[in-house]
Amino acid sequence: MVMTSATNDQQVTTVQELLFDKRTEANDISLKAMLNADPVLIDVVPALDALPGMTRRTILTSGAPLPWSAYEGGQRRAILGAALFEGLADSFEEADARLTDGDILVRPCHDFGCVGSVTGVTSASMPVLVVEDKVSGSRGHCVLYEGGARERLTYGVWNEAVHRQLVWIKDVLGPILSAALRYGGGVRVSPIIRRALGMGDDLHSRNTAATAVLFQQLYGPILDAEGSSGAAREVLDFLSRNDLFFLHVAMATGKSIADAAVGTPHSSIVTAMALNEREFAIRTAGTGKRWFRAPIPPLRAKYFDGITAEDTAFMGGESLITETVGLGGLSAAAAFSLQDYSGGSAESMVETTLAMYGITHTEHPQWRIPSLAFRGAPFGIDAARVASTSVTPRIHMGAALRGGGHAGAGLLIAPVEPFLEALEALDAQAATAP
Amino acid sequence: MVMTSATNDQQVTTVQELLFDKRTEANDISLKAMLNADPVLIDVVPALDALPGMTRRTILTSGAPLPWSAYEGGQRRAILGAALFEGLADSFEEADARLTDGDILVRPCHDFGCVGSVTGVTSASMPVLVVEDKVSGSRGHCVLYEGGARERLTYGVWNEAVHRQLVWIKDVLGPILSAALRYGGGVRVSPIIRRALGMGDDLHSRNTAATAVLFQQLYGPILDAEGSSGAAREVLDFLSRNDLFFLHVAMATGKSIADAAVGTPHSSIVTAMALNEREFAIRTAGTGKRWFRAPIPPLRAKYFDGITAEDTAFMGGESLITETVGLGGLSAAAAFSLQDYSGGSAESMVETTLAMYGITHTEHPQWRIPSLAFRGAPFGIDAARVASTSVTPRIHMGAALRGGGHAGAGLLIAPVEPFLEALEALDAQAATAP
CATH class of the missing domain: 3.90.1700.10 (v583 domain like)
Structure with missing residues (x-):
């Protein structure tokens, strides 16, 4: 009896040790992939073009997926807003009906190489930051920071001002950043994060330093690619006045790093x-x-x-x-x-x-x-x-x-x-x- | 005897107390002037025009004054270099002779509303930052940061590369910053210092954040005043790549604040x-x-x-x-x-x-x-x-x-x-x- 018990214990221990060894080895592999990552912000591209599997009728949102009927608050409003923004419906009622029918699909950002802030709503025409880990090749994406207004799609608001801002992001901010990044050959993100941690940022709630450092690196390519046109100045002003701009860069970067271990x-x-x-x-x-x-x-x-x-x-x-x-x-x-x-x-x-x-x-x-x-x-x-x-x-x-x-x-x-x-x-x- | 001693002690105490009261009151007054200061970077102007009492034959340098013969090291070399830079002599020997004769004057920066980094050498044609305390009206000045090269006049070096850089500062950096500051109406300095202290700067050995924040405020006026000309781009690049640029702004600011109490x-x-x-x-x-x-x-x-x-x-x-x-x-x-x-x-x-x-x-x-x-x-x-x-x-x-x-x-x-x-x-x- 005592022997049997001891034997069982030994067997259990052995199995646990094997599991532990297996896990330790696996964790070393996944950590190595994450630590080796060299994430580079290479472009800003409409979600439809950037995200594998994305369609015009797909709306991405934050978190583990829920059935459409389970979304009741700000996340629901933002998804309905995105349907209108994409011209998939003319009213919340029509959008709701199409979403209920599965004619418009709601999917989790994470399944599309993407992450989103708060509601995280991302639809086909919205430009997304493209961060590529140059070592593993894995890419992370995130829509552009929407600006400092309290009312944003990010925070579950859809109205005319939100619409106008999203149009400006789609037509001006996205294309000019794309041109600048292509012109300048991209921006390595890890050194900016390193620097910003020495300047009081946590890179989540605070991105003040990272945004300022990114601006020092981006104004040149923006001027090179666009001159000092009115639109270029709008973009420079947006980048220099929104201290959280870098948050979405950090998020796309995080996704590219984490996915290297998936x-x-x-x-x-x-x-x-x-x-x-x-x-x-x-x-x-x-x-x-x-x-x-x-x-x-x-x-x-x-x-x-x-x-x-x-x-x-x-x-x-x-x-x-x-x-x-x-x-x-x-x-x-x-x-x-x-x-x-x-x-x-x-x-x-x-x-x-x-x-x-x-x-x-x-x-x-x-x-x-x-x-x-x-x-x-x-x-x-x-x-x-x-x-x-x-x-x-x-x-x-x-x-x-x-x-x-x-x-x-x-x-x-x-x-x-x-x-x-x-x-x-x-x-x-x-x-x-x- | 005991009484006399006590009386003397009492008298001494009373005099000390009076001195103490007088000093406390005076310190409150000088501190109030310093704390009330609202320093604004208003312009960049050649030292000759900015500094009261400055002449073409005056060279300012750091610290309490010494007789010319007492300067033997880097400070001496920088003063001689400035004499050549101003065309006051064609060789170190000639400059030395004129300095020895008192034909060229060496004076302390502080007596001219000015402060200097390391050698602190400041001569007539060098552009100086002008920071004005909008409350007391007192002004502080400092030459522009010379750039990141190890060899600079600031650090006691005079050679062809140093000369070229000083000419660029005089002909390009100074005038464009002046135009931008006049166009933009100046830059309030105290809020930048407040912000930078929250971003890891001490504003002496480290000015990385303050320089980045200043850049966010200056690129606009520079583009407004100069467009994106080659010269404007040179200035933008200089400002964005020299993390200590703000040090000299902080110094001119410090002088304007301290002088409010003088x-x-x-x-x-x-x-x-x-x-x-x-x-x-x-x-x-x-x-x-x-x-x-x-x-x-x-x-x-x-x-x-x-x-x-x-x-x-x-x-x-x-x-x-x-x-x-x-x-x-x-x-x-x-x-x-x-x-x-x-x-x-x-x-x-x-x-x-x-x-x-x-x-x-x-x-x-x-x-x-x-x-x-x-x-x-x-x-x-x-x-x-x-x-x-x-x-x-x-x-x-x-x-x-x-x-x-x-x-x-x-x-x-x-x-x-x-x-x-x-x-x-x-x-x-x-x-x-x-």
Whole structure:
């Protein structure tokens, strides 16, 4: 009896050790692919042309997919708005009918090599940033930052002003950036991120420095490609006055890096974290396109003047791709200026980043945090470590008004359940795999 | 006997109290003038036109004045170079003879509303930044940043490349910046400094963020005033590629702020700190143009690869005006990225700034330090507090090669003697004044 028990224990241990070895090896492979990445912003192209599988009748949105009928708030409004923007319907009612019929398709951004901010709505004619990892060839995409107005499609608003701005982005901003990037040969993104982490950005809630550094690199190609025409000046002014412009570049970059690790069997490295209106969900390198979901916990937020938590609602979000690659909340200790914006103190931001080393696999060799003696950013969230420690990723996030609009920002502490479920799936996979 | 002694003590105390009250009142007045300042970069103008008292035969240089024969190193070479640049002589020998005769005059920058970096050499045709405090009307000036080459007049080098660059600055950079500033109505400097302190700059050894933010504000007026001509592009490229460009703006700004306090009788607030080749010297608001001098202590520096302390030499410097207004070493805790550049750790940089609160009069209401929970920068160095604590200003400084050229950067701990002597002078003044 005692012997049998011991033998069983030994067998169990051996199987666990085998699983552990297999996972460790797989994680090393996926991490290596992510760390080797050399992401370059190469172009800005309409989503229809850039995204494999995209059609004129497809509308992409943030998070794990829901049936159309389940979208009720800002995410629903933004999808309906995009249908009108694309000329797929003349009214919300008509768009709703076509969406209900499946004549217009709603799909998750992540399945199209794309990520979206908040509602994340991306349709065929919208220009997307194209970031290519020159090592793996994987590409990440994201629509252009929509501008600083509180009311945007990004935040679940569709109206005439939003429409006008999207037309300007499609007809002016996108084509001129494309011309400049083609003229200038693209922009390497990793050195800009490295620099910005030394200048107070977390690259999620704060992109002030990265945007300024990008501007120093882009004004030349813009002038070379377009001269100082009125349209070129509009673009220069837009780039220089929107401190969050770089966020969408960082997001497309994060997607290109994370996708370099996708499809590594047994790897427990997280390759996506995303929100739809209702759920926080993750993917891991070893479990492919499967989403592991849980309800979204409350955001610990600082709202703009006069706004309270009751005025706000979740409406999706995939800017969490920045945390997925070690930025945002994981690099909180780089961005003390966010104390005023998303709450907390310098001390708590240091604690946040230190805690993240416990659930990540390594430290980024180039992206370094000055307040931690230039320690590399915590990189490669490991679902197995999240499961064993119950410490979950800390996420810097924007908050949205229930009725649409930007409401403030805060800290989201990811729920643990999706990580536990992902690990179960990986364990099951490993137990049955050769 | 006992009574007499007590009476004497009481009298002494009373006199000291009166002095103290007088000084406190005076310091409040000088600090108020400095804190109220609203410095605006209004123009770039040849020194001859900008600086009251400037002549074609005057060459300004850093620090308390020395007789011409006392300048022996880089500062001497730079002054001789400026004489050639202005066409005042055809050779170093001829220039030396005219300088010895007093036919060419060497004067301290500070007496002309001007400050200079390292050698600080400023001559008639060199364009200077003009920063005006819109409240007091006081103006500060500084030549334009010379560019990133190791060999510059700033660092005691005169050769053909240095000459060419100074001609380009005089003929292209200066006039185009002037046109842009006049076209755009000037640039308010204090908000840029506020922003840059939140982005890792100390505004002395590091001006990366401030330069990027200034560029976002200047490219528009440059294009408006000049179009995208070849010359305008040269200027845009220069501004976007020289991360220290803003240093000289910060210096002219510091001078305009400090001069708002100059000439406040009894005030022990420091209004200038400057180096010549041999001496560290200060002025206070209550002692006017009088310099209080001491030999320069060794710099605790990190040098560029292959350079050692023996290769370096002091050759002047007035960028210490940034410390005089609470920036540079006083705001070390804002600039953790300087760990790699000027030595030290994040912890030691926090300690440096905390120590500076002990010798300053107040905290700047707008210039705030994120790592210290947005505490205001230590502002208004008080010679009386330096004297009573023996804690002296910590200064971030560039290092120069003995033979000329930029060698690295480090921390200079000011000697205490000039502060003690200034205080003695203030005490003597107060005892005799009405």
